[in-house]
Amino acid sequence: MRPTIEEHLRGISRTLDEVATTRSIEASAALLSDAQKQLQRLAGSVSIRGPFLRWDNDAMATLMSDLAPRLPDPLRQLAAHVITADAAANGDEHARNERLRSLMTSIVEALPDDDHGDQARRSIADHLRARAAANPALHKHPQRWWDAPTTAEPTDTPTDKAET
Amino acid sequence: MTAARPIATTPNAVHGASDVTIADQLERFIGGVLGPNSAAHVVATERVATGRSRENWLFELTWSDAGGEHCESLIARRDPDGGLIETDRGAEFAVLQALEGTRVPAPRARWLDADGAALGKPSLVMVRLPGTCDYYVINGDRPETERVDLARRFCELLATVHQTDWRSAGFDGFLSDPGPNAAAHELAHWNAVLERDRLESYPELALAARWLGKNPPTSPRTVLVHADFKAGNILLDDDEITGLLDWELAHLGDPHEDLGWITQPLRRREHLIDNAWGAEDLFAHYEAVTGFSVDRAAVHWWNVFSTYKTAIMQVSGLRSFIEGRSDELYQPSAAVLTNLLEATVGQ
Structure with missing residues (x-):
């Protein structure tokens, strides 16, 4: 999820560097106001960033596990690998998030143009809408991750529909 | 002397490049185009925050030629280091020049520094038009x-x-x-x-x-x-x-x-x-x-x-x-x- 906290802080630091070299009081005030808003935005999101990423990662992994059996072979194997390897690694949630979102992008591009594909795209879009609402980096007052609507239930996926 | 036109846009407090530096650069650039006898002089340089994708500098140019002394309100648009879009200043200059023969009201393009050799970054200079922009x-x-x-x-x-x-x-x-x-x-x-x-x-x-x-x-x-x-x-x-x-x-x-x-x-x-x-x-x-x-x-x-x-x-x-x-x-x-x-x- 970019910018990372470090990248965001570097940006704020650049703004403050500019204050030091700006002669106009008016311009300095505008810069300081920008920096203050950025810091408030960052401070408001930093504590819930980790829980948000864990929620997003777990929801994506569940969703894509459900979709995997319907995917063409190389992508199905990749999905299985990414999902199981990540679950076992229990590592960096940020890196895991990018791997899962990259996989989701590949799945979106590979889904067939049929009813199952449409339903899978709707399931993915449902999760992405919930993600946009809960993402602390995009909102001053984000919907808290634990309040976000759950992503598609297993019974809503093409796999389970097909089995019923 | 040609009358200077009113300031075109509402200036906001902005930051960044020194207006002294840009004034010197503009004066050298335009003086070079108009020739050594033009006595080109740039005054009242002011950066405005209108337009998110460019650095916009308002200034007054005075110069002289056989027709006498002139003063014109101009605006220099200079590429920023980065932003929402990356576009070609030469193409924008060409569009403005082509618009001069049409019914579309657009600023008249004056000079182009295509590679930024004179002004530090690719830039174009246009005639400033009267009025203000209001998004809403x-x-x-x-x-x-x-x-x-x-x-x-x-x-x-x-x-x-x-x-x-x-x-x-x-x-x-x-x-x-x-x-x-x-x-x-x-x-x-x-x-x-x-x-x-x-x-x-x-x-x-x-x-x-x-x-x-x-x-x-x-x-x-x-x-x-x-x-x-x-x-x-x-x-x-x-x-x-x-x-x-x-x-x-x-x-x-x-x-x-x-x-x-x-x-x-x-x-x-x-x-x-x-x-x-x-x-x-x-x-x-x-x-x-x-x-x-x-x-x-x-x-x-x-x-x-x-x-x-x-x-x-x-x-x-x-x-x-x-x-x-x-x-x-x-x-x-x-x-x-x-x-x-x-x-x-x-x-």
Whole structure:
């Protein structure tokens, strides 16, 4: 999820560097106001960033596990690998998030143009809408991750529909 | 002495490059073009924050020639280190020059520093026009009848752009005509920008790209497309429209592109007035003025494309911020992403 906290802080630091070299009081005030808003935005999101990423990662992994059996072979194997390897690694949630979102992008591009594909795209879009609402980096007052609507239930996926 | 025109835009407090440095650079640059006997002198340099994609510097130029002494209000637009879009200053200069022979009110281009050799970064110098820009004038403090009249005249301005005889004006000398495939052409262009600038994966944009790729409309005719038409780029001097600005994204393409841009849901406050000037009013007036029929399905595709393009510009802005080329943090917003998901996959 970019910018990372470090990248965001570097940006704020650049703004403050500019204050030091700006002669106009008016311009300095505008810069300081920008920096203050950025810091408030960052401070408001930093504590819930980790829980948000864990929620997003777990929801994506569940969703894509459900979709995997319907995917063409190389992508199905990749999905299985990414999902199981990540679950076992229990590592960096940020890196895991990018791997899962990259996989989701590949799945979106590979889904067939049929009813199952449409339903899978709707399931993915449902999760992405919930993600946009809960993402602390995009909102001053984000919907808290634990309040976000759950992503598609297993019974809503093409796999389970097909089995019923 | 030629009278200086009023200041064109509302200056805001801004930061960055030294106005002393830029004044010196401008004076050397313009003096070099006008010649050693011109006594070119730059005064009252002031940076303004109008226009997110450029550094804009207002200044007065005095010089002399056989006709006497002159003073002119000018504006220099210089590439920033980074931002939402990367465009070619030479192409924008060529567009402004070609517009001089048309009915479209636009600033007259004076000089181009294409490679930034004189001004540090690629820049162009234009004549400053009177008036101010107000993004939300259509939904501002004026009485509703005045605002509807203004919206109607903005629509007529767009019609004038689209009715420009681009071949006669020479636009095809530097812009390519995508013909009936204008939609697919623009989509391919912005897909390439996304691939160039993205630092992470965006399944939201993949869903939108898939939908757009499956449904591109056929362009009924090729027109000059402004591609960022909005009140924020229209100069108003009292009630008179004095200029249409920011031509850096202009190209030849489908007229529905601009219509889709101005009626996209996220920009409706800039162009439409609830219960008084809706999208259908705008289309009907456009049809009456131009004689072109508006294909509503094509406009919808361009609505979605416009939101997709906005998201990609935000992706480019994010990269600029992370790479230290821009201080302003952009990233695909929740509103843009949600709007795209609803338009391309449904609720």
